[in-house]
Amino acid sequence: MTPRPAAIGLVIVNYNTSQQVIDCLRSVRNEALAHIVVVDNASPKDDPDAIAAAFPQVTLIKHPQNVGFGEGCNIGVRWILANSQADFVLFLNPDTVIEANLVDRLLAPFAEPAIGITTPRITTMNEPHSLWYGGGYMSWFKGSARVPGYGQAADAPAALLERDVQFATGCAFMMRRSVLEQCGGFDHRFFMYEEDVELSLRVLAAGYRIRYVPAAVVRHIAQGSQGKEVQSLDMFSGKNPKLAFFVYYAARNRFITVFTHGNTRQRALFLLGFAAWFARAGLGWIKYQRTDAFKALFKGLKDFATMP
Structure with missing residues (x-):
């Protein structure tokens, strides 16, 4: 028997960013995605129904409370695990757009069973030649992750080197279903920020690897849900x-x-x-x-x- 192709689910959390989510979904419409779940975190200044109107195939979950980014992702993951046979889950921030073939390029390293997470190269939306994420590692002095080359050339040799890393940014990454089931999703205590660092450490502690894939490219606004007054x-x-x-x-x-x-x-x-x-x-x-x-x-x- 010919094995079925891998099924991928996508999770996006919305908080007052419906237009950004719509732009993101437009960028992924040619990707092989079996399920797309958008979790709205009780947006007070937004109309999440605009997302469903633009993309009727999307499962829109309206949560009655703002539970934060990590738990919002977890709600989407729980829906995918309960309602589909997705083998992998892709996470994207709402303020991102992808370049073509992102899914296939992030999927390829999973041929190695030890790979638990893959993560793309991320550039700044308005400055596509500026690197936002090109792999990272845990700095215990900082208590968080460091991203070498941040703000520098997105095509620098280090940024183009596929390799294992210690940190996958929550902005964009793909995770194996079995690793999600074993390790769990984001720690609900975090609400926002640093939850991706903790998840990365937990996945590494379980014996899995995180693979940085520079051929897969995402463009990112950064702090898109916080408003233009803080983005710069x-x-x-x-x-x-x-x-x-x-x-x-x-x-x-x-x-x-x-x-x-x-x-x-x-x-x-x-x-x-x-x-x-x-x-x-x-x-x-x-x-x-x-x-x-x-x-x-x-x-x-x-x-x-x-x-x-």
């Missing part, structure tokens, strides 16, 4: 109007990641790095009188310390 700013800049939001989740979630997966030496290294980051960032917050950032930081640390 550093997350932790004193000028960022949503600084407190970013500080709270980055601090809390990095502590969760490190104290879940790190050993004693790695935790100590992170605490040293966190102190250095706080000293540097805090000067900028003082300059712009961002007391809200300090309050958000201490709330994040308190919430981490009191987590069950």
Whole structure:
């Protein structure tokens, strides 16, 4: 018997980004996707029905609450696992568009059973020659992932080198169904940010590999759901109007990641790095009188310390 072709499901989470989701879905319409699930996170300033109107074949799940990016993805994954025989699940941020043959190129490395995740090269939407993601690794000093070459040439030799990496960005990646079933999806505690770092570490700890595939290309706006006023700013800049939001989740979630997966030496290294980051960032917050950032930081640390 001829084996059936691999079936792929796609999950996208929407939060006030229906037009971006529609643009993303237009870019994937020639890809071999068995199921597409869009989870709307109770968007208060959006009409998610526009997505279903543009693409009637899409399964639109309207969740009554905003449960965050990671849990929104999990809702979509649970639907796919329960209602289909999909062998792989592709995750895309709403503010992305893909280049042709993304699915086939991400699928190819799964011929090796040890590959649990594949992830593409990602460029900046408005500057397609600028690299947003070209593979990454875990920095315990930072408590998060580092992406070598970020903001530099997207066609640099390192960016074009297919290889195993330690970190797959939640912006765009494909995951084997059996690995999802074994390792689970995103940790629901994270709500937003750093959940992809934690998932990557969990998949590696289970003995699987993460493969960076530069021939597969995605273009990404970055912070698309946060509005144009923050898209050109550093997350932790004193000028960022949503600084407190970013500080709270980055601090809390990095502590969760490190104290879940790190050993004693790695935790100590992170605490040293966190102190250095706080000293540097805090000067900028003082300059712009961002007391809200300090309050958000201490709330994040308190919430981490009191987590069950």
